[in-house]
Amino acid sequence: MEQLITRKNLSDQVHDHIKRMILSGELKGGERVPEASLSKLFGVSRTPLREALKKLSDYGLIYLKPRSYAEVVIITEDEARQIAEVRLDLEILAAKLFIKNAAPEDFQELRNISEQCLKLNEEGDKGASFELDSLFHMKIAEGCGNFCLYEIFEKLDARIQLLRLNQKLTQSSLADYIKQHSILIAAMEKGEGNLIESILTSHIIHDFHASS
Amino acid sequence: MEQLITRKNLSDQVHDHIKRMILSGELKGGERVPEASLSKLFGVSRTPLREALKKLSDYGLIYLKPRSYAEVVIITEDEARQIAEVRLDLEILAAKLFIKNAAPEDFQELRNISEQCLKLNEEGDKGASFELDSLFHMKIAEGCGNFCLYEIFEKLDARIQLLRLNQKLTQSSLADYIKQHSILIAAMEKGEGNLIESILTSHIIHDFHASS
DNA sequence: ATGTTTTCTATTGTATACAAAAAACCATTA
DNA sequence: TAATGGTTTTTTGTATACAATAGAAAACAT
Numbered sequence: 292m293e294q295l296i297t298r299k300n301l302s303d304q305v306h307d308h309i310k311r312m313i314l315s316g317e318l319k320g321g322e323r324v325p326e327a328s329l330s331k332l333f334g335v336s337r338t339p340l341r342e343a344l345k346k347l348s349d350y351g352l353i354y355l356k357p358r359s360y361a362e363v364v365i366i367t368e369d370e371a372r373q374i375a376e377v378r379l380d381l382e383i384l385a386a387k388l389f390i391k392n393a394a395p396e397d398f399q400e401l402r403n404i405s406e407q408c409l410k411l412n413e414e415g416d417k418g419a420s421f422e423l424d425s426l427f428h429m430k431i432a433e434g435c436g437n438f439c440l441y442e443i444f445e446k447l448d449a450r451i452q453l454l455r456l457n458q459k460l461t462q463s464s465l466a467d468y469i470k471q472h473s474i475l476i477a478a479m480e481k482g483e484g485n486l487i488e489s490i491l492t493s494h495i496i497h498d499f500h501a502s503s
Numbered sequence: 504m505e506q507l508i509t510r511k512n513l514s515d516q517v518h519d520h521i522k523r524m525i526l527s528g529e530l531k532g533g534e535r536v537p538e539a540s541l542s543k544l545f546g547v548s549r550t551p552l553r554e555a556l557k558k559l560s561d562y563g564l565i566y567l568k569p570r571s572y573a574e575v576v577i578i579t580e581d582e583a584r585q586i587a588e589v590r591l592d593l594e595i596l597a598a599k600l601f602i603k604n605a606a607p608e609d610f611q612e613l614r615n616i617s618e619q620c621l622k623l624n625e626e627g628d629k630g631a632s633f634e635l636d637s638l639f640h641m642k643i644a645e646g647c648g649n650f651c652l653y654e655i656f657e658k659l660d661a662r663i664q665l666l667r668l669n670q671k672l673t674q675s676s677l678a679d680y681i682k683q684h685s686i687l688i689a690a691m692e693k694g695e696g697n698l699i700e701s702i703l704t705s706h707i708i709h710d711f712h713a714s715s
Numbered sequence: 716a717t718g719t720t721t722t723c724t725a726t727t728g729t730a731t732a733c734a735a736a737a738a739a740c741c742a743t744t745a
Numbered sequence: 746t747a748a749t750g751g752t753t754t755t756t757t758g759t760a761t762a763c764a765a766t767a768g769a770a771a772a773c774a775t
Contacts, residue, residue: 300569300570300757300758300759301758301759302557302758302759325725325726325727326726326727327725327726327727335759335760336759336760336761337727337760337761338550338758338759338760338761339758339759339760341554341727341728342553342554342557345514345554345557345558346557346561349558349561351654356767357512357727357728357767358512358726358727358728358765358766358767359726359727359766359767359768360725360726360727360767360768361727370650370651373648373649373650373651373652374651376596376600376649376651376652377593377596377649377651377652377655380592380593380596381589381592381593384588384589384592388588436585437585437588437589438582438585439582439585439586439588439589439659440585440588440589442563443589443655443658446655447651512727512728512729513728513729514728514729537755537756537757538756538757539755539756539757547729547730548729548730548731549730549731549757550728550729550730550731551728551729551730553757553758568737569757569758570735570736570737570756570757570758571736571737571738571756571757572737572738572755572756572757573756573757
């Protein structure tokens with residue numbers, strides 16, 4: 292956690308940069324990611340770039356074909372289904388732990404994020420709205436008090452964001468989706484486990500169906 | 504999956520080797536892992552070694568203090584609790600998916616592993632017995648048909664094995680633990696969800712309590 | 716024209732050299 | 746003696762050069 296402040300080494304910077312390029316759609320699925328050209332683009336040597344690519348590969352964002360080229364992954368429909376399956380299970384766990392461990396401020400933060408997410412969607416800023424949606428779910432993972440679970444969410448989140456890129460959602464359908472966040476918060480505050488499960492189930496299914 | 508066959512690049516070999524050194528206790532928690540001396544030990548340059556260390560760091564086996572040294576992680580009691588918490592949840596998910604997706608041969612394989620695991624413990628070969636215990640749980644993750652879940656298990660498994668090193672368990676207590684595998688298999692064959700949950704709960708709690 | 720072999724080129728894998736920073740050491744001082 | 750400051754040493758961060766291999770292109774045979 293503490294190196295988040297000092298992290299100035301090129302590997303991590305490059306990693307974050309390429310990650311953003313992938314998640315913004317600048318680098319598309321299937322596109323090749325040659326070390327040489329990217330290192331020239333960023334003005335760094337191949338060493339930190341290789342380390343960045345390896346990490347991206349571990350996080351499932353690029354496919355590192357050994358002794359050959361690297362390319363941005365394409366998430367198949369079946370993989371998306373599997374990710375949603377695991378995600379639903381873990382979101383339920385995270386929400387239940389959140390109830391036990393979160394402070395009132397954490398709930399307030401969720402409300403703020405949720406409101407802003409909805410507002411950004413109304414303003415038509417899809418990209419920023421997506422980011423806040425991710426943040427909403429990550430905040431639950433953070434507030435649940437289980438760092439191991441948070442790490443798993445981090446890895447899943449990258450691939451979920453990648454899936455979003457291929458979703459063609461209308462603004463109103465997205466609004467419905469985002470509004471579920473408030474319902475979830477309410478259910479968590481009341482501690483109603485069954486309700487949480489059903490809300491999340493419909494929430495994640497919504498997410499998955501939109502992508503397939 | 505396919506590079507498991509061809510993987511002959513030094514980074515991965517070194518990674519596996521160091522991982523084994525850590526999980527066998529040859530490299531103890533808190534011990535420093537300097538690049539230079541290890542690269543000399545393995546007869547490779549620092550480049551593949553660095554890549555191996557980065558990966559080990561991503562898998563939570565070593566702590567890479569930026570611009571400083573690397574050391575084998577020490578899993579605190581609280582972290583162990585968190586890992587067990589997530590693990591229990593995911594084992595239940597995996598077992599339920601296993602029921603739906605596994606072939607009869609998969610069940611047979613579980614039985615074989617479980618039996619051999621028990622035998623090795625009776626023979627006093629703790630290390631090999633532990634390995635088969637890990638394999639048992641990994642086979643469930645493999646057979647459940649969700650690769651994403653399998654990947655998460657892979658990461659958790661490394662840390663769980665590390666925890667085992669500090670457990671001081673008697674042979675008979677271990678035998679009790681291993682015997683629960685057969686009960687779990689039976690419950691999975693009958694498809695009794697509630698029973699699976701209670702078995703796994705006591706199984707994982709056993710694991711955790713032994714480590715704290 | 717098509718399939719196969721061969722050569723070439725582009726790209727990754729590895730080693731090494733140098734730069735930068737942190738940790739360890741030691742002398743100095745209050 | 747404990748604390749402090751500067752110096753040395755160790756260790757990591759980065760760049761670059763060379764080796765090896767896979768993919769692409771070209772030459773060849775059928």
